Amino acid sequence: MAFNFFINLSYLIGAVAFVWGLRLLSSPDSARRGNLLAGFGMAVAIIATMLLPMARVANNYAWIIGGMLVGGLIGFITAKRVKMTAMPQMVSIFNGLGGACAVVLAIAELNNNYTGMSEMSTGGIGIALFTLFIGGVAFTGSLLAFAKLEGLVWDSTVTLPYHNIINIILLLVTVACGIYTFVNGSLTLSIVFMVLSLLYGYSFVAPIGGADMPVVISLLNSFTGLSAAAAGLIYNNNIMLVGGILVGASGTILTVLMCEAMNRSLLNVLIGGFGGSSTSAKGTDGDQVAKEVTLNDAAIQLFYSQSVMIVPGYGLAVAQAQKVCKEMDDLLEANGVDVKYAIHPVAGRMPGHMNVLLAEADVPYPKLLDLEDANSALKNTDIVVIVGANDVVNPAAEDDPGSPIYGMPVLKVWDAKNIIVLKRSMRPGYAGIQNPLFFHEKNKMLFGDAKDSLGKLVGEIKSL
């Protein structure tokens, strides 16, 4: 009895550690402790499960420990090696594995049930089928998201004509199959249902792409959480339930935030609005000419200004220009220039991605301003330097109701005194929309590769 008490106490400690760990994530100072605390909670829960007294069981510890060593090693090595630019891919693939794990558990339990090895209640079967569905969608959806982020597949190659109609039909068929399986239960039907769920996961992510990636990753994250919580119900295990729900909540909140940052409804994102097909914005800029700035001029302007705001976009990360950006920051700071970074919520390929990339380049986090703070600071900024960002600084979002991004909250860089855009060419951005900012009276272009241009700017500033 006392032993049972300690096991249950361990689960309780584990669950509290999860919640408290997430709570500590509310500030960068305590975040690392929070993560370690959550990890400790997980370790306690796993050990308790190993020791949990069970009547007449074979235990099979060798299988468990073997699996843990293999999985732990793979996870550890991946975590140590992954590049920070590849974080979205890694989170996607790990997410998928969590979903897959839930699917395997559900199918194993259903197998035991239908072959008569153990008996599940009607509710239990329903929950197992739900786990199968949501875990399956999270698994194949995440794998496709991974492939898209790695550049292994392109949106156009995985999207069929009338894809949205296909998706709706597939969803209806899958749900119908799930209900049929629930009523007429058999192992074969469960497997058919699993295959349909896996298929739907792939199909549902297929039309979503490009700038919508942060939404997809967040949504799949919440699915994995739900599948873990549902699996917790199968085993009547509280810590699985608590852990799963926390992840589900986190994924849901991030999904909502990302949708808000683009001023689009979740449904609109799922249907694949402008992610793949570039809508034609107003094409009246044919005769407008963007002004160019020379390196020397740009360097002088920056060096003798009071305040500089850098707006990094994914182009900065692609060019691996974070370090040289920080170098320029240091040079300017040494001359008394106040340098800040304005980070749009959807800069990068997952929520908060740009912050991590800049943190890796040793930029102190108090310098990273979010959308709201940046917009109020921009009014008193001398020069804005836009590196590899485009749609998040597009004034059309404010004043052109015909634009596909109209209404999306953007960084109001035109409130600053001067703007310099570092860009490879005049090509439109990720969403395929022309940006009137380039022809703005305050704006000057500095053409070239982001890293290359910044490197040259650093050189010029040094020679001043």
Added chain:
Amino acid sequence: MESFYTFFNSNLILIYLLIFTIVLGFEVISKVPTVLHTPLMSGANAISGVVIIGAILLIRQAAPDDYLTLSLGTFAIVLGMINVVGGFAVTDRMLEMFKKKKKAN
């Protein structure tokens, strides 16, 4: 309907737990600042690896010669463990970078 009433009455504590955890989760997580959203996501990922507990329970209850269940369970453990260890390790790696800044400043 009768069966639903019975289910509700007999699982009351579970339903409380479910609802309170949802409320608590939203409360706690909405306090996480934008700067930390990526570590939040990878940390949450690690926590979703809690499904490994189900896999451990599955294997422990399996017969020693039930190789199908044992293989499926071990496969699930490998997947879950990648999630747990990889998730916490990479989150720690990220947060360490955020921390270093503080001292430098």
